[in-house]
Amino acid sequence: MILAGIDHRPESEDVAVVADHQVIIRVKTALDDIDKVEIRYADMYLWQEGTPMQTTTMRQDLATQSNQYWSLHVTVPTNRLIYGFRITDRAGKTVGYGDDGFFDDTTDNWTVAGHYFHLPYLHVSDAELPPAWVKQTVWYQIFPERFANGNPQNDPATVAPWGSGPVNRDSFYGGDLQGITAHLDDLQDLGVNGLYLCPIFTSPSNHKYDTVDHFEIDPHFGTKADFKALVDGAHARGMRVMLDAVFNHFGAESPQWLDVVANGQQSRFADWFHVHGWPVGRDSQTGRLNYETFATGAEMPKVNTQNPAVQDYLISVTKYWIEQFGIDAWRFDVADEVDHGFWRRLCGELRAVKPDVYLLGEAWHSSQALVGNGQFNAVMNYPLTTPITALFNHTLSPATYVGKTNLQLSQYRWPNQQVMFNALDTHDTPRLLTTLHGDLAATRAALALLIMLPGSPCLYYGTEVALAGGADPDNRRCMDWQPDATEAAMRDFVKTLIAFRKQHADCLENGTISWQTTATSVTLIRQSARTTLTAHFNLG
Amino acid sequence: MILAGIDHRPESEDVAVVADHQVIIRVKTALDDIDKVEIRYADMYLWQEGTPMQTTTMRQDLATQSNQYWSLHVTVPTNRLIYGFRITDRAGKTVGYGDDGFFDDTTDNWTVAGHYFHLPYLHVSDAELPPAWVKQTVWYQIFPERFANGNPQNDPATVAPWGSGPVNRDSFYGGDLQGITAHLDDLQDLGVNGLYLCPIFTSPSNHKYDTVDHFEIDPHFGTKADFKALVDGAHARGMRVMLDAVFNHFGAESPQWLDVVANGQQSRFADWFHVHGWPVGRDSQTGRLNYETFATGAEMPKVNTQNPAVQDYLISVTKYWIEQFGIDAWRFDVADEVDHGFWRRLCGELRAVKPDVYLLGEAWHSSQALVGNGQFNAVMNYPLTTPITALFNHTLSPATYVGKTNLQLSQYRWPNQQVMFNALDTHDTPRLLTTLHGDLAATRAALALLIMLPGSPCLYYGTEVALAGGADPDNRRCMDWQPDATEAAMRDFVKTLIAFRKQHADCLENGTISWQTTATSVTLIRQSARTTLTAHFNLG
Numbered sequence A, B: 001m002i003l004a005g006i007d008h009r010p011e012s013e014d015v016a017v018v019a020d021h022q023v024i025i026r027v028k029t030a031l032d033d034i035d036k037v038e039i040r041y042a043d044m045y046l047w048q049e050g051t052p053m054q055t056t057t058m059r060q061d062l063a064t065q066s067n068q069y070w071s072l073h074v075t076v077p078t079n080r081l082i083y084g085f086r087i088t089d090r091a092g093k094t095v096g097y098g099d100d101g102f103f104d105d106t107t108d109n110w111t112v113a114g115h116y117f118h119l120p121y122l123h124v125s126d127a128e129l130p131p132a133w134v135k136q137t138v139w140y141q142i143f144p145e146r147f148a149n150g151n152p153q154n155d156p157a158t159v160a161p162w163g164s165g166p167v168n169r170d171s172f173y174g175g176d177l178q179g180i181t182a183h184l185d186d187l188q189d190l191g192v193n194g195l196y197l198c199p200i201f202t203s204p205s206n207h208k209y210d211t212v213d214h215f216e217i218d219p220h221f222g223t224k225a226d227f228k229a230l231v232d233g234a235h236a237r238g239m240r241v242m243l244d245a246v247f248n249h250f251g252a253e254s255p256q257w258l259d260v261v262a263n264g265q266q267s268r269f270a271d272w273f274h275v276h277g278w279p280v281g282r283d284s285q286t287g288r289l290n291y292e293t294f295a296t297g298a299e300m301p302k303v304n305t306q307n308p309a310v311q312d313y314l315i316s317v318t319k320y321w322i323e324q325f326g327i328d329a330w331r332f333d334v335a336d337e338v339d340h341g342f343w344r345r346l347c348g349e350l351r352a353v354k355p356d357v358y359l360l361g362e363a364w365h366s367s368q369a370l371v372g373n374g375q376f377n378a379v380m381n382y383p384l385t386t387p388i389t390a391l392f393n394h395t396l397s398p399a400t401y402v403g404k405t406n407l408q409l410s411q412y413r414w415p416n417q418q419v420m421f422n423a424l425d426t427h428d429t430p431r432l433l434t435t436l437h438g439d440l441a442a443t444r445a446a447l448a449l450l451i452m453l454p455g456s457p458c459l460y461y462g463t464e465v466a467l468a469g470g471a472d473p474d475n476r477r478c479m480d481w482q483p484d485a486t487e488a489a490m491r492d493f494v495k496t497l498i499a500f501r502k503q504h505a506d507c508l509e510n511g512t513i514s515w516q517t518t519a520t521s522v523t524l525i526r527q528s529a530r531t532t533l534t535a536h537f538n539l540g
Ligand SMILES: [Ca+2]
Pocket: A149, A150, A151, A152, A153, A154, A155, A174, A175, A176, A220
């Protein structure tokens, strides 16, 4: 038996509280090594008073490249559980595994309390269960400057003709909030029921990730009345609205940073940033900046989110747009580079204001430390979606694709997994069609696989009309409002997929996951009590 | 290569921030399988601009029953790191391991950002580094009713002669705060520099874990003036003081619970507990209680710590004794059965009041979810200390002892490991000497091993005079103030041990840990830059 492959952590992603008194417990073993895993469990106090342990065989669950997971849904009437695993390998050898490691599978050993893992007391509040609406949501990401120009009056001075190219870093095309509102019926027809808007606050750039004023709509995008009309129009159509907040850094033109530049250490915002020398700037010898920034440029000074005054300000921003406009969700840019202490405070205060708010962190990697633990419901799930394009580009074999996908599907508790933000492309990546070298069939297949996976899928605007585009800024081309027949066919396909997702909501949100692979195919099976859905992808 | 044994989690106990810009990174492999682990790391943004990866070989660290840890202390100048592991097995085969699992060790693969783990941004505040004084502290646990009777005037009515037996559940002997204060010189002479007092607040019992009034000293223990004198006297001698708070449940005689009993649903404390039916009591048919309690008895109703009013009250209790009396630390009883959301709020508010407060949770099992993450500095570390007595009782082999101990030494980040509360016995266990069947030599050896391990060691009152005692209540015998020669010799030994601990503070707090075993011996080696300490335990 490969003991080295056996692992379980109490009160971690290995113990997912899914509802009051309901947990999914799992344990990891080496792949192709173990024949059976049983769990023995009881309420500790009742057991000490004579109630016997219950023994149940665990279900063989997902397998990664190296390990096999086993899981079981357990009801915990008293909210308390101690449990240990009895593991049998393929040769019939058994071992006990618990809190103090491995022990011989003897009757005596199973009477020792110290051998058992503990679920000391299940408080469902600690599960921080995500709002239910998110797993029923198909998102649509809009880059507002490029979606639709609803009001030429508010266009920037240097506006290029809609759809003209090439798209440059400093291009403006005049897209705005009124343009989005004008197309809400189209989006409702497509079937999406969540809008994720890239930043809309005052900023000099077209992408607006360099915020100047978090309390104002950028004038080129419109007014607060326009935003109110957009949110109300979305809500009237059963769509949720998510805004994008950039709290890791401010724009260099923000009044706070300008004040620091002007007044140095005397600025009342001097401790709003991470400044190591005065005046702020580059060392003339080394060329190094004497303040922290996003990445390595000078334009986005990093915010000191450990400063309570900064925390107060940023939290007031997020509350303002919830309380005044009724938005449903916040996406936080570069969330992984901001301190966890700040996120815990912000997320706690927002949930007090709006219990069913969806809080999403941007990250590009496995981020268990950001999910739960008083923080986000979910992160942007690039590690799950990147292998999908690799699979259809034939740079990952079917078996490796499944192993890597199952690894990602094991990173978070199941209730969080159900609301992970799954996007095949965004404003930060090349477009799906371009990543797949223009292959429309592969694009359709990738979208179908996305829809079949657990999580909250998101379409990047234009995907439904086969919009192409390479890396930033080419991935931010204007929306094509005059699709040709091929593009219109793609829209029909996407609409059908979304309808399929909704038709089989229970199975696709909650069903078990299993896979079959050959050298040239992947089959994904989702199964719920009443439904089995099988998707077969031919890669030959 | 046993891939199944390889594991690393970013932003977990596998990445311990030990100071600003300083981290210890570790990875786990199968035991006796791997020859070398290299880590490749860089700042992601600098790497993308051309700075090459740095490659360093990791140190072979602790080994459990099944796995080998490898670790490295890394300086992170820019606070950001991406990193991957290149692992070579004993046959010379290599593999890459990172955020998306395993990959072939090719030059191309090491250029793929998605293969690397992320330390997105090191905020030292998130490390929640414990106060430095704790790792320099040797604690002394006092059960106040049994330590010394400093004032016969405040004795309970039914007081038994000091030292008479047997000790019953309802025995009273008259111990009090003045008794402790009167013996501070003795304790200083012994060398301890931290006092942990079991509960001292109003309560009808001798143990006082069934609190009636958290704002009052029990009259049998004395007055607030007595407590002030105790704290001031301890501080004058360089000793810290830790109090014990029972927030999982209240005593049945607490005014809050009595109000619920009297007024039912109309009580203003009705939602201070977890009541499922009215009036509170036992179902006449099933005999089941209709409210949650500690364990299964009726006398300790479980507190609803999710109720903000309850949180306010309990937090005000903890602040009161810090602000009015200057105590240094809180130990929280049954901490593992209280919700994490409450602990995060309480710990955050206490650290705002007293940044160097030591916050300790009671737990009897591995409790990563309680340590850090906005919560405790440490937990009571029974899983580390229980194997010590098993070793000297010959119920664990030396090799198994070391494997299980190393598992526990790997459960928490190193800064937390250094302040874990390591007690060989407490008011909740049989006394050390009795667990070791009266073997004085084994008792001395176990204490020596305790002193050699990282953590904050604690002696239970009377251990220094070889006090015996079985399970509760026999483990709470009166302190023996007239030791015979054998007992006095034990005191000399303990005093020598504590002096040794202080003399070699740097090495014993910070030094590396390694072990050698034979079938009949365990050798523990602690090593710092300038000191090597070797302890050899003969078990033959
Ligand atoms: Ca416009």
